[in-house]
Amino acid sequence: MHYQQWISSKTQFYQLPxxxxxxxxxxxxxxxxxxxTWGALNSQGDNAILICHALTGSADADRWWQDLFGAGKVFxxxxxxxICSNILGSCYGTTGPTSLNPITNEPYASTFPAIxxxxxxxxxxxxxxxxSVQRLKLVIGGSLGGMQVLEWxxxxxxxxxxxxxxxxxxxxxxxCVALSEAxxxxxxxxxxxxxxxxxxxxxPNHGLAIxxxxxxSTYRSWQSFEQRFGRQIDRAPLPYSAVPKPAEGVSFSIQQxxxxxxxxxxERFDANTYITLTQxxxxxxxxQQRGEYIHVLQAIQHPTLVVSIDTDxxxxxxxxxxxxxxxxxxxxxxxxxxxxHDGFLIDTQVLxxxxxxxxxxxxxxxxxxxxxxx
Amino acid sequence: MHYQQWISSKTQFYQLPxxxxxxxxxxxxxxxxxxxTWGALNSQGDNAILICHALTGSADADRWWQDLFGAGKVFxxxxxxxICSNILGSCYGTTGPTSLNPITNEPYASTFPAIxxxxxxxxxxxxxxxxSVQRLKLVIGGSLGGMQVLEWxxxxxxxxxxxxxxxxxxxxxxxCVALSEAxxxxxxxxxxxxxxxxxxxxxPNHGLAIxxxxxxSTYRSWQSFEQRFGRQIDRAPLPYSAVPKPAEGVSFSIQQxxxxxxxxxxERFDANTYITLTQxxxxxxxxQQRGEYIHVLQAIQHPTLVVSIDTDxxxxxxxxxxxxxxxxxxxxxxxxxxxxHDGFLIDTQVLxxxxxxxxxxxxxxxxxxxxxxx
Numbered sequence: 001m002h003y004q005q006w007i008s009s010k011t012q013f014y015q016l017p018x019x020x021x022x023x024x025x026x027x028x029x030x031x032x033x034x035x036x037t038w039g040a041l042n043s044q045g046d047n048a049i050l051i052c053h054a055l056t057g058s059a060d061a062d063r064w065w066q067d068l069f070g071a072g073k074v075f076x077x078x079x080x081x082x083i084c085s086n087i088l089g090s091c092y093g094t095t096g097p098t099s100l101n102p103i104t105n106e107p108y109a110s111t112f113p114a115i116x117x118x119x120x121x122x123x124x125x126x127x128x129x130x131x132s133v134q135r136l137k138l139v140i141g142g143s144l145g146g147m148q149v150l151e152w153x154x155x156x157x158x159x160x161x162x163x164x165x166x167x168x169x170x171x172x173x174x175x176c177v178a179l180s181e182a183x184x185x186x187x188x189x190x191x192x193x194x195x196x197x198x199x200x201x202x203x204p205n206h207g208l209a210i211x212x213x214x215x216x217s218t219y220r221s222w223q224s225f226e227q228r229f230g231r232q233i234d235r236a237p238l239p240y241s242a243v244p245k246p247a248e249g250v251s252f253s254i255q256q257x258x259x260x261x262x263x264x265x266x267e268r269f270d271a272n273t274y275i276t277l278t279q280x281x282x283x284x285x286x287x288q289q290r291g292e293y294i295h296v297l298q299a300i301q302h303p304t305l306v307v308s309i310d311t312d313x314x315x316x317x318x319x320x321x322x323x324x325x326x327x328x329x330x331x332x333x334x335x336x337x338x339x340x341h342d343g344f345l346i347d348t349q350v351l352x353x354x355x356x357x358x359x360x361x362x363x364x365x366x367x368x369x370x371x372x373x374x
Numbered sequence: 375m376h377y378q379q380w381i382s383s384k385t386q387f388y389q390l391p392x393x394x395x396x397x398x399x400x401x402x403x404x405x406x407x408x409x410x411t412w413g414a415l416n417s418q419g420d421n422a423i424l425i426c427h428a429l430t431g432s433a434d435a436d437r438w439w440q441d442l443f444g445a446g447k448v449f450x451x452x453x454x455x456x457i458c459s460n461i462l463g464s465c466y467g468t469t470g471p472t473s474l475n476p477i478t479n480e481p482y483a484s485t486f487p488a489i490x491x492x493x494x495x496x497x498x499x500x501x502x503x504x505x506s507v508q509r510l511k512l513v514i515g516g517s518l519g520g521m522q523v524l525e526w527x528x529x530x531x532x533x534x535x536x537x538x539x540x541x542x543x544x545x546x547x548x549x550c551v552a553l554s555e556a557x558x559x560x561x562x563x564x565x566x567x568x569x570x571x572x573x574x575x576x577x578p579n580h581g582l583a584i585x586x587x588x589x590x591s592t593y594r595s596w597q598s599f600e601q602r603f604g605r606q607i608d609r610a611p612l613p614y615s616a617v618p619k620p621a622e623g624v625s626f627s628i629q630q631x632x633x634x635x636x637x638x639x640x641e642r643f644d645a646n647t648y649i650t651l652t653q654x655x656x657x658x659x660x661x662q663q664r665g666e667y668i669h670v671l672q673a674i675q676h677p678t679l680v681v682s683i684d685t686d687x688x689x690x691x692x693x694x695x696x697x698x699x700x701x702x703x704x705x706x707x708x709x710x711x712x713x714x715h716d717g718f719l720i721d722t723q724v725l726x727x728x729x730x731x732x733x734x735x736x737x738x739x740x741x742x743x744x745x746x747x748x
Binding site for chain 2 (some may be wrong): 165171173174175177178179181182183185186187189190191206207209210213214216217222225226228229231243250253254255257258282285288313316
C-alpha cells in the first residue's frame with residue numbers, strides 16, 4: 001500500500017472470486033484488480049473499449065493518454081464505455097509483488113510468482129465479465145500494452161472486434177531482452193536489493209534509478225536528446241537522493257535529466273514489480289504453445305491498425321511492418337516523431353487522428369468532428 | 375600491474391622525460407607509454423601510420439584489427455612504419471588509474487585526474503617525437519579512436535597528411551553521454567565500488583559487468599542480436615561470478631552472451647579506468663576553446679575518409695555525414711553491416727578495402743594487390 005498515493009481516488013476495485021490459475025502452473029488467491037472506467041455501457045453491452053497500459057503505467061489512462069480523451073476522439077465517454085485496469089503484477093492497486101500474500105500476511109516481494117502477458121489478459125477478461133461487457137469495439141495499447149492487445153485477439157477472438165497494437169512486437173526481441181536484463185542487473189547490484197526482501201525504507205533505489213536511466217535512453221532517441229540537450233551544461237546542485245555518486249562538479253543537462261527521471265521512478269515504483277513485469281515482457285511470444293509465429297499472426301482475423309514510431313530503437317518499425325504484413329486484415333501506419341519509442345505517449349494528437357480515422361473506416365457510428373479526420 | 379597478463383610481450387615502453395601538463399590544469403609525473411610498432415621508419419621518417427584504439431582496446435592492433443595487417447593492406451609493415459600506443463588513462467601499460475602515483479606509491483585509483491582526448495593525443499605526439507617520426511601518412515581509428523584522429527588533425531595539422539575517423543563524432547552526443555552515465559552509475563551502485571578505493575581482490579565486478587552489458591547492447595544492433603540469438607534458450611549453468619544474481623532457471627542465450635561479455639571485461643579491465651575513459655569521451659568536443667563547431671571542422675585541411683556503419687545506433691551515420699560534408703577535403707563511405715557500432719571491428723575486410731582505395735586515391739606508392747582495390 002506504499003503506492004496508494006499514486007492511485008487516483010476514482011479507482012474502483014474488483015476482487016476475483018476464485019484463485020487465478022497462472023501460465024507458470026501456480027495460482028494466486030485473493031487477486032484484486034484496480035480499474036477506471038469512463039462513460040457508460042449501452043444496453044447491448046457492445047460499446048466497450050479496453051486500454052492496455054505499458055510497463056510503469058496505471059489505470060489512469062486519462063492522465064497518461066489525456067489527448068486521446070474527449071468528444072470526437074478515440075476515447076469519447078459520450079459514445080463509449082472505456083475501461084483501463086492496472087495490470088497483474090503492477091503496484092497501482094492490482095495484485096503484485098507489493099501486495100500482501102494472504103498466506104503469510106507479508107508482502108510477496110520477490111516470492112511473487114512469474115507471470116505472463118496472458119495472465120494479465122485473463123485477469124482483464126474476468127473484470128470485463130464482471131462489468132457485463134459483451135463486445136469490445138477496440139483493444140488498444142502501446143509497448144507492453146500492445147503485447148496485451150495481441151494476446152487479447154488470440155485468447156478472446158470472439159469478444160474483440162478490432163485491435164490497435166502500437167510500438168510493440170509479437171515476441172520480445174533479443175535486443176529488448178538484452179536491455180531489460182542490464183536493467184534488472186542494475187537492481188541486483190544495489191546492496192539494498194537484499195535478494196528482493198528489502199523493506200520500503202531500504203529499497204534498492206539506486207539500482208532502480210539506474211534501470212530507469214537505461215530505459216529512458218532507449219525510450220527516446222539520438223535525435224530527441226540531441227535537439228533537447230545537446231552539450232548543454234547544468235550547474236544546479238544534484239538533489240537526487242537515488243543517485244548518490246554523480247559525476248563531480250559540472251554535469252551535462254542530459255545527466256541531470258536522467259537523474260531526475262531515475263529519482264521520479266523510485267518515488268512511484270517498486271523494484272520487485274519492475275523485475276516481475278520486465279520478465280513477463282521478455283517471455284512475451286504469441287507463438288508460445290500455439291505453433292509457428294507467422295501462422296499465429298495469420299490466424300488473427302480482426303481489423304487491425306498497427307502503429308509504428310519511425311525513430312523507435314526498442315521496437316523498430318520493421319517489427320510492426322511484419323505484424324501488418326502478416327495479420328490478414330491489418331493496415332500499417334508510421335508516426336513521424338523525433339521522440340523514439342515514447343512517441344506513442346508524446347505525439348498523441350497524431351496518434352489520436354490515426355486511430356479515429358481507423359475507427360471511421362470500420363464504420364463506427366460516432367459523432368466524429370471534421371477536424372479529427374483531417 | 376594487475377593487467378600485465380594482457381600486455382603483449384612485444385610491447386615497448388617510453389617514459390616521458392618531463393611531467394605532462396593536462397587540459398584540466400594539473401600535471402602527471404613519470405608518465406609511461408606502452409606501444410607497439412610494425413615495420414620500419416624510412417630515412418625520411420615519413421612512412422608512419424598511427425592507429426588510435428577504442429575504449430577498452432590496447433596497443434595490440436594486430437590482434438583487434440588483424441584483418442587490416444598484411445601485404446597490400448592498410449597496415450603493410452613492408453611499406454610503412456605502423457605505431458599503436460595504449461592511450462593515457464588506460465590499464466594496458468600506459469599511465470592510468472591502476473598505475474602507481476609516484477608521490478604516494480599507491481595506485482592512483484579514483485584520484486587519477488580528469489583527462490581529455492587532447493591529453494591522450496599529446497602523449498602520442500611525445501612518443502612519435504621520440505621515435506623520430508617526421509610525417510604521419512595516416513592517422514586512423516574508430517569510436518574513441520576516431521575522436522583522437524580528429525584531435526590529431528587539429529592539434530598537429532602539419533604532422534598529419536591524411537585522416538580516417540570511423541564511427542565517431544566531433545563532439546559526444548547527449549545520447550552517448552546518457553548511455554555512458556548509466557554505465558558509470560552501475561559501477562557506483564556496486565557495494566564494492568568503495569568510492570573508487572577498492573582493492574584488486576574486491577573490485578566492483580558486478581557493476582563493471584553491468585556497464586559492459588549495457589555497452590555491448592549499444593555496440594551491436596537490433597538486427598545482429600535478432601539474427602544471432604532471437605529467442606533461443608540456453609540451459610547451461612551460469613559460471614559467471616561477476617553476475618551473482620542471474621534470472622532464475624532458464625535463460626535466453628542473449629542473457630548468457632551478456633553475462634559472458636561482462637565477465638570477460640572484469641577479468642581484463644579496471645573500473646576506475648572505465649570511468650576515467652568514458653568521462654574523457656563525454657567531454658570530447660573539438661570545438662572546445664576553438665570556436666564554432668562548424669568552423670573548426672572547416673579548418674581541417676587534410677584529405678579525409680569518414681567511415682560510417684549503417685546500423686550504428688551510438689554514433690549514427692548522420693554524425694559522420696556532417697563531418698564529411700563540412701571538412702573540405704573529406705569523402706564519406708558507409709559500410710553496410712548488421713553489426714552496429716562494432717562493425718568497424720567485425721566487417722574488417724570491407725573496411726580494409728575502403729581505406730586501401732582511399733590510400734590509392736592519395737597516390738600512396740605501395741604494392742597494392744589488384745584484389746584489394748576491387
